[in-house]
Amino acid sequence: MISKKMLAALNKQIKEELYSSYLYLSMSAYADHQNLKGFAHWLRLQAAEENAHGLRIMDYLLSIGQPVTLEAIDKPPAQFGTPKAMFESVLKHEQKITAFIHKLYEQAVEEQDYRTQIMLQWFVTEQIEEEEQVQEILARIEAVDEKMSAILWIDKELKKRGGD
Numbered sequence: 001m002i003s004k005k006m007l008a009a010l011n012k013q014i015k016e017e018l019y020s021s022y023l024y025l026s027m028s029a030y031a032d033h034q035n036l037k038g039f040a041h042w043l044r045l046q047a048a049e050e051n052a053h054g055l056r057i058m059d060y061l062l063s064i065g066q067p068v069t070l071e072a073i074d075k076p077p078a079q080f081g082t083p084k085a086m087f088e089s090v091l092k093h094e095q096k097i098t099a100f101i102h103k104l105y106e107q108a109v110e111e112q113d114y115r116t117q118i119m120l121q122w123f124v125t126e127q128i129e130e131e132e133q134v135q136e137i138l139a140r141i142e143a144v145d146e147k148m149s150a151i152l153w154i155d156k157e158l159k160k161r162g163g164d
């Protein structure tokens, strides 16, 4: 039997996953509007993945004969700044989700809820992958930023040339 506390926590996690989907969908629309089609594409696929994560928990609860209670999903922001700022927000969000998953796992261990532990193991691994992917994207953005600031610095230096 799954505890009432665990059931409530898993129902809440469904909402967190669906909020992640909503957040990335909003980011995707923002990026598309800025003509950053590649970012928009990546984020839209990520939104679909997050939706699948919510369904995964939902299907688990249903498979063990438990009820699913969908909670209200918060409104995500609509503005995200530069691509760097946007992906910093993605990383921060994923780190928060990782912490939620770890808390759930701790609770499952405490309650000796082996079935939920096994279900959550997939999420523990998934969060490692998600954080890694986002760190990589951020590193790429930062490398381009550095190159750009070097070019701007050279440009400033070249402006100093006096006439002969």
Ligand code: OFO
Residues within 6 Å of the ligand: 017, 020, 049, 050, 053, 093, 094, 097, 126, 127, 130
């Ligand atoms: Fe569901 O993995 Fe991101 O949030």
